[in-house]
Amino acid sequence: MIPVAFDYEVAESVDHAIExxxxxxxxxxxxAGGHSLIPIMRLRLAAPSVLIDLDRLDDLNYVRDEGDHLxxxxxxxxxxxxxxxxxxxxxxxLGYTAGLLGDPSVQHRGTLGGTLAHGDPAGDMPSVISALExxxxxxxxxxxxxxxxxxxxxxxxxxxxxxxxxxxxxxVPKLSSDTGWSYKKFSRRSQDWAIVGVxxxxxxxNGNIDSARIGLxxxxxxxxxxxxxxxxxxxxxxxxVAEAANSADEGTSPGTDDAAxxxxxxxxxxxxxxxxxEEALNR
Ligand SMILES: Cc1cc2nc3c(=O)[nH]c(=O)nc-3n(C[C@H](O)[C@H](O)[C@H](O)COP(=O)(O)OP(=O)(O)OC[C@H]3O[C@@H](n4cnc5c(N)ncnc54)[C@H](O)[C@@H]3O)c2cc1C
Numbered sequence: 001m002i003p004v005a006f007d008y009e010v011a012e013s014v015d016h017a018i019e020x021x022x023x024x025x026x027x028x029x030x031x032a033g034g035h036s037l038i039p040i041m042r043l044r045l046a047a048p049s050v051l052i053d054l055d056r057l058d059d060l061n062y063v064r065d066e067g068d069h070l071x072x073x074x075x076x077x078x079x080x081x082x083x084x085x086x087x088x089x090x091x092x093x094l095g096y097t098a099g100l101l102g103d104p105s106v107q108h109r110g111t112l113g114g115t116l117a118h119g120d121p122a123g124d125m126p127s128v129i130s131a132l133e134x135x136x137x138x139x140x141x142x143x144x145x146x147x148x149x150x151x152x153x154x155x156x157x158x159x160x161x162x163x164x165x166x167x168x169x170x171x172v173p174k175l176s177s178d179t180g181w182s183y184k185k186f187s188r189r190s191q192d193w194a195i196v197g198v199x200x201x202x203x204x205x206n207g208n209i210d211s212a213r214i215g216l217x218x219x220x221x222x223x224x225x226x227x228x229x230x231x232x233x234x235x236x237x238x239x240x241v242a243e244a245a246n247s248a249d250e251g252t253s254p255g256t257d258d259a260a261x262x263x264x265x266x267x268x269x270x271x272x273x274x275x276x277x278e279e280a281l282n283r
Contacts, residue, residue, distance in 0.1 A: 003041035007050045014060070014139055014166055017052055021164040022141060024050045030166065031055075032075060032114035035106050060113070060168060063087055069174055074113025074167040079104075081112055090174035092283075093181035093199060097128045100183070103191045113167040116152070119159040119222070122193050126153055127215030127223040128183060131199035134172040140165035153222040178204050180280035184272040185217070188259065194218050195260045196268040198226075198248075200276035202233075209236045212277060219252040219269055227251065229273055238281055245274035 009024075011017035021028055029048035031037050032055070040046045054060070060075035063084045070091055072081065081087055081098035088095045101107055101115070101124055115125045116136055129136075130149045137146050141164050152160050161167070175181065185197045197217030203210040212233040214226040228251065232244035247270075254265035 001042050001044060003038070004044065004047040006041075006048055009050060009052045010056060011052050011054055012056060014057065014168055017054060017057075017166050018139065018141055018164055020050075020052045021166075024052070026163055028052055030117075032111040032117075033077065033106075033109040035102070035110040036114065036118040036120065054166075065090070065174075066171070069171045072112055072170045072172070074111060074117075074169060076112050078107040078110050078112070078115075082107065091132070091172050092175070093128055093132070093183055093201065094125075094172055097124050097183045097185075097199070100124060100185055102193075112170055116170065117159060117161060117167050119153055119155075119157050121153075121156060121220060121222050121224075122218045123223075124183070124185060124194060124197055124199075124217055127197055127217040128199040129170065129172065129215075130223045130225060131201045131213045131215035132172045133213060134170055136167055137169035137171065138165045139168050144168070146171075149223075150225070156221040175201070178210075180204055180283040182276040182279035182283065184276045184279070186268050186272055196254075196265050196272060198269065198272040198276040200273070200280045202277060202280040204281065207238065209233050209238070209241075209277075209281070212280075214248065214273060214276070216248070216252060216269055216273075219249065219254045219265060221253070224252050226269070226273060233277070238278075241277050241281070242274055245270055245277060248273035 027049040031051045060073040062073040064071045078098040180202045185194045194217045199215040202212045216224045226248040228247035249266040249269040254262045256262045
C-alpha cells in the first residue's frame with residue numbers, strides 16, 4: 001500500500017532535529033533507517049504529516065571506548081555494530097545479534113537508535129540491551145538525560161521518549177573475561193523475526209554462576225527480564241540451570257499469532273533460556 005502523503009525535512013544536527021520536532025508538533029516523526037517506520041506507514045498504521053530525516057547525522061555514527069563501557073551513536077547501522085572491532089572485543093553479544101537482524105539490506109540501513117526508539121518487543125536488540133542493563137541517552141529541548149533500559153521500554157511500540165526527544169547514544173558495559181553471553185533466536189527461517197529470543201549475560205567464577213541477566217524477545221508487550229530464573233541462578237552451579245530455566249516464562253504475557261501460540265512461546269522461552277545459559281557458561 002502507498003503511505004499517506006507527507007512533507008519531508010532534513011535534520012542537519014541533533015539540535016536542528018529537536019527544533020523541527022518542536023515546529024511540526026505531534027504529527028512529525030523522525031526517520032533513521034526507515035526499516036520499521038516505512039513498513040508501518042505503508043500499512044497505514046502510522047501517518048505522520050512530516051518526516052524528519054536523521055540520515056545526514058554522521059556524527060551519530062560511532063563506537064567509542066569510554067573506559068568501563070562502550071558508547072555507540074544512535075545512527076550506527078546494524079552492519080557497523082556487527083563488524084566493529086571494539087564491539088566484538090568488549091560486548092560480543094551486541095555484535096553477534098546485530099548480524100541476525102533481518103537480511104543484509106535491513107542491516108545496512110537500520111540503526112541501533114531506531115530499533116530501540118521503535119520499541120518493538122519482537123526486535124532482537126531491545127532484549128539484548130535489557131540483559132546488558134544498557135543505558136539510552138536522549139536529547140530534547142531541555143537538554144540531555146539518560147534512561148536505563150528497564151525504564152525505557154514502556155509498552156508495545158511505546159517508550160519513555162517525549163515527542164521532542166531524539167535518541168543520541170546507547171551505552172553498554174564492557175564485558176569481562178568472566179562474563180559469558182548468548183543470544184538464541186528461534187525463527188522459522190533464517191532472517192525472519194524471532195518467534196522467541198533469549199539474551200543471556202552470565203557472570204561466572206570457578207565454573208559456577210555468580211549472577212545472570214536474561215532478556216526475552218517476543219514474550220510480552222516489551223522486552224522482559226526472566227527475573228525468576230535470574231534469581232534461581234544467583235550463586236547456582238551448572239547442574240541447577242535446567243531447573244532454573246523452567247521458570248523463564250514466569251511473569252511474561254506472550255501473544256498468539258500466525259507464527260506461534262502463547263503456550264508454544266512459553267515452552268520455547270524455557271527451552272531456549274536453558275540453552276542460552278549453557279552456551280554462555282561455555283563461552
Ligand atoms: C524485512 C525486515 C526484516 C526485519 N527483521 C528484523 C529482525 O529480525 N529483528 C529485528 O530486531 N529487527 C528487524 N527489522 C527491523 C530493523 O531492525 C529496523 O532497522 C529497526 O527496527 C528500526 O531501525 P531504523 O533505523 O530503520 O528506524 P526507523 O524505521 O527509521 O524508525 C523507527 C522508529 O524509531 C524512531 N526513531 C528512529 N531513530 C530515532 C532516534 N535517533 N531518536 C528517536 N526516535 C527515533 C522513528 O521516529 C520511528 O518511530 C526488520 C525490518 C525489515 C524491513
